[in-house]
Amino acid sequence: MEIQGQKQTLLKCDHCEETIPKDMEIVSQDHVFCCHGCKTVYSILGSNNLQDFYKIRDDEGAKIAPVNKKVQDFSYMDDDSFISEFVMTKNGISTVKFYIEGIHCMACLWLIEKTPSFIQGLTSARLNIGDNTAVFEFTEQTKISELANALTRLGYAPHPLKMNESSYNLQKREERTELLRIGLAGASMGNIMLYAISNYAGADGFYRILFNWISFAIAIPVIFYSAIPFYKTSLQAIRMRTLSIDIPLSIAMLGGFFFSTASMLTGGDALYFDSITALVFLILLSRYFVKKATQSGLNAKGLQTFFTNTGVLKEVDGKFKSVHGKYISQGDRVKILSGEKIIFDVELDSDKAVIDNSIITGESKPQEVIAGETLNAGSINIGPEITAIVRTIGEQTRIGKIIKEIEASSKGQGKTVLRADKIAKYFIALVLILTTYIGIYSYIQYGLHEAIARALAVIIISCPCALAMATPLSFIKSLGQLKSSGVLVKNESVLENINEVKHIILDKTGTLTEGRFEVLDFKNMSSMRDLEIHSIANALEARSIHPIALSLKEYFNRYRLESFSIENFQIINGLGIKATIDGVSYFLGKVNKAHRDESLSQMTLVGLYNEETKEIMATYALGDKLKDGAIEKVEELLAKGFSLHIASGDNEGVVRSLGKDLGIKSENLHAEQSPEDKAHLIATLKESGKVLMVGDGANDALALQKADVGIAVGGAVDLSLRASDIFLSTSDIKVISKLITTAAETNKVIIRNFAFSIAYNTAGVLLALNGYVSPLLAAIFMPLSSVTVVLSSFMGTRRLNKCFKVQQGDLK
Structure with missing residues (x-):
């Protein structure tokens, strides 16, 4: 935009880095901000020595939105009813969980977890950036409302979530149990290997027998504790009359252990304690890492949380009191503040309201509603505060019905995953048949010791773990790189x-x-300065709550405008507003056909006229920018x-x-x-x-x-x-092409992994059948096949890597 023939100077907000045209900036000492919200956050970070937030943000290349400084009432969070439902207290420490709206990057994670350093009584803050949920621990010195207000001042919107104690503890206990099983198996394997190496090196007599018994004792907790998940999965598969990868693994573990025990008791040398403990450890470890790697994305549950977990002003005994949304009933009278999201379907009690209903209709232009009409949950009151009567709640609202239908829908596994599972099951059946055959054949030809050794080697090395992992692991690199691209x-x-x-x-x-109905074009056809025109138009719209007036006033708020007193104010229905300023009569409203710009025909045009001369002074074009x-x-x-x-x-x-x-x-x-x-x-x-x-x-x-x-x-x-x-x-739809390329190239990686897995298992079985692979080597090589699939997946393809190539200088 031109001002007096010179190009407008653009500045950048020191917090969010949004561009700010001249005359719109908020200056504080040596810094400029686009709004008071950004200024407040910048001040908070500075006063608490948390300026590293901006360094981390820049290293991440993240974009931060301007801060919404709308005042919210969180006093309902201090009510006993809220605390009993949303807060968990143990040993004097209370815990509350929030969904944090507005998380953008690792800088946000760093800042949230630094909050205990400047919020009194807050002892711990942990943010899960995968699903934007944060768990806060605090003492009785801290009020939950104060914590919520502090997060809001930082530019984040907290939404309380129920903290299910049994579920939370169960999840932590499961994680600890998995790590304990892996740790026990790893330590046991390492110790047994030491004794096995001694025996292989020539230990004899008393020491050989002692080392065998020690190995037996160490292997017991591995087989009867660490390996329990394999047995459970196998029994479940048998009950369901299906095949599982864990069935041959369980047979190998239990068969190898009991045969080794019998051999030890009868003085034999066919001991496989080292092989089976190595097998348990390596499989548990590889599965744990795969589980962690694939625990990405967002939980599909809890869709309606964000339309109910907020404070509501409810009329109680003639006064409005802040209560939690779940304590609102049908027929309650509520007050909805300007800028507040409506979380129920309500009937408007006030004379009129202006709402942003794009959340339901998708239309960017604000709507004017009159008394008695319905306002849907999810819409936003962008006019002055209003009162309304609650008509429907939760699942009965229009958006609630949509949510219910979404939650009832379920998309099954992809065809590639199902195909891989099917192939793995056929392979397992073939492995069991081959194992039985080689056991019988080797017993007849070579005796019991060789029969057991070959059967164990076949069943271990032919386990189709790599085949089962080929498909999910092929997605890990692609999903990780996509995630790093937003x-x-x-x-x-x-x-x-x-x-x-x-x-x-x-x-x-x-x-x-x-997605915003805003001023996209301004033309000044008068001899007055732009700011004078804006000041006159702003004075004319000051009393109006019409949707167009609200969009114009939002535009005017960016500038430092003059204040004018108006006289003879008059609303002309369907046309616009007329008033007198400093003795001059002006009209702001519908543009005459003669003054319309055909290039802006699909926009809403508003013209400022001098009523006395009928001359057009300026036009504002409003719409939604491409x-x-x-x-x-x-x-x-x-x-x-x-x-x-x-x-x-x-x-x-x-x-x-x-x-x-x-x-x-x-x-x-x-x-x-x-x-x-x-x-x-x-x-x-x-x-x-x-x-x-x-x-x-x-x-x-x-x-x-x-x-x-x-x-x-x-x-x-x-x-x-x-x-x-x-x-x-991000709002960049350019990445859709990147998605399409990624999908095609990932499919190529899947095919490559399938080919390798089948070739590996086939070669391994042939070698084991002919006695070239011992059970110990099989226990080592089988997990290595999974490692190879991981490496193949992370190598990707040339085109896939080019798609995500990091330009030099992008990384700090």
Whole structure:
């Protein structure tokens, strides 16, 4: 924008690094900020010596959103009813769990876990960045409301979560038990190996017998404690009349132990305590690492948490009191503050309200509602505070019904995973048959000792662990690299589904566009300065709560404007506002046809007129801006042969104009789409191929779930994030092409891993059948096959590595 013939100077906020046009900055000493919220957070970090937050942020290359400084009332968190349900207390230390909205990067993790250093009474803070949940431990000195307020001042929105004590303790106990089993098996293996090496080296007589008994004693807890998970899985598989990888492993462990014990008692030398303890340790360890590596993505549970776990102003005895959302009943009268999210379906009690209902409809333009009309849960009151009567709660609200349908839906395993499981089961059956055959044959030809040795070697080395791991491990590197690029993939089978996608549906609001109804163009046709024009328009709109007026006032708030007193204020229904300022009569409202700019025909135009001369002084064009790079990426997807569609809650004119700009066929443009309409559109398109849906906002949640692949673009509310298969933590839709490339190349890695696993197992069985591999070597080589699959998976392919190549200088 030009000001008096000179280009406007742009500054950057010292906290969030948003650009700030001149005359909009908030200056504090030597620093500039885009808003008072960013200024407050910067001050808090500085006064507590936590400036390293910005260094970590820069190292991560993360983007931080401007801070919302809206005041919230968390006093309900100090009520006994809330504490009894959400707080766990033990030995004088209380624990509370929050979902933290606004987590962006490792700098956020660092800052959250530093809160005990400046919040009195807070003893511990742990953040799980995978699901954005934080657990805080505190003494009686700390009020939960004070903790919530402190997090809010830092720019994070805390949502309390129930802390199920039995579930929480069970999870910790399970983790400890796994590590204890692994540690015991590892220590036992190491000690037994020492004695076995002594025997192999020539220990004889008393020492040989002593070392055998010590090895036997050390092996007992490994077989009857560390190996218990293998037995449980095997018994479960037998009860279900199916085959499991753990069946041959259990046979090898128990068979090897009891045969070795019998051999030791009868004075024989066929002892395999070293082999079976090594087998238990290496398999437990490899499975633990695989489990940890694949514990990524987001939990699909708890979708409705973020629409109920907040404070609500409820009328009690004629006064409004802050209570937790779960204590609201149908028929209660509530007060909804400006900027507050509505968490129930309510009937408006006030005369009128202005709401942002894009969370339901997808339409970016605010809506005006009158008394008696329904406001849906999830919409936001962007006008003055209002009162309303609660009509429906939870699952009975419109958004609650959508949530219920999402939770009832379940996407099964991918075909590749199922195919791998099926092959593994056939292989297990073949292994058991071969083991029986080689045992009988070797007994007849070579005797019992050689028969047991060969049978154990075959059953150990042929265990199809690598085959079973080939598919899930192939996804680990791809999912990890996607995550480092700001792409969270919940389910590994999602990448498989992307390879089969034919149709791509793009939501308009927040996906192709910025998702904000705002001033996109300003033209000054008068001799007055821009700031004078803005000051006059701001004075005219000061009393209005019309949606357009609110968007204009938000635009004006960026500037340092003059204050004017107005006279003869008059609202002209359907047209605009008329008033007198300093003796001059002005009109702000609908633009005459003669003054309309056809290039802005799909935007809402507001004109400022001098009523006395009828001259137009300035125009404001309001709309939803197209995201940078959207046109290029749409062209790229079209070039790859995808059938592209736009589905939006906006009117047909807006959608058709957008489709024309993007080069999408008119028959693929779908306007005025409700959440249910989008779900129906997906069902129709599925008849001719798989569908990928890209959306932003809770209005897309149902569609994201119904699609074969659902992608929630950055800025989406928590509901969309939870309902989707993929979440883009940034608003950049450019990564969709990267996703498609990643899916194709990952499939190549899977095929390579399958080929290696089958070749390895086949070669190993042939060598063991002919006596070239001992049980000890088999116990070592079998886990090594899994390691090789891991290495193959992390090597990737040349094109896959190029897709995620880090440019020189990107890493600090």
